[in-house]
Amino acid sequence: MEHPIWNGRDGEVDWRPVDPRLVWVRLINLALGAIPLTVVAAVLSTWWWGARFGILVAACALVLIAARVVAIVRAVRVWAYAETGEHLLVRHGIWTRCLSIVPYGRLQYLDLTADPASRLFGLTTVKLHTAAATTDATVPGLAPAEATALRDRLADVSGARTEGL
Known part of the structure; x- marks a missing residue:
């Protein structure tokens, strides 16, 4: 259950949400930083420790990126x-x-x-x-x-x- 402090009491507070297009802005900024970093980490891991470790690093990075995408979508919905x-x-x-x-x-x-x-x-x-x-x-x-x-x-x-x- 949502605490009243976040929604105001009895309609006292008229919350205005931010534009939903902010999700795309945040996703673009995430992609610009995370994708090159993931590629570099996977290539260096493959070079130093072998292909299996490089694939593991890339897979872990992609899971973290996916979690961040979910967090961005939820965070933009809450901002008001x-x-x-x-x-x-x-x-x-x-x-x-x-x-x-x-x-x-x-x-x-x-x-x-x-x-x-x-x-x-x-x-x-x-x-x-x-x-x-x-x-x-x-x-x-x-x-x-x-x-x-x-x-x-x-x-x-x-x-x-x-x-x-």
């Missing part, structure tokens, strides 16, 4: 954010659940970023920076228009909250 009256909430994680609560008045600046795979799928990441490094939060996998609108709303509300300081 919500805007409340006083805070931005960001939740993520499949093994260890993480709920970041970022007070609007503590926001110092916002970054919009997109790596090459994200740009290929038209996605952007919003990174929030606060005075305390431990409360920084990231919302990946947003369409550029949604990321820009979120950035603008956060900038407006955080500016209004910090004017009196």
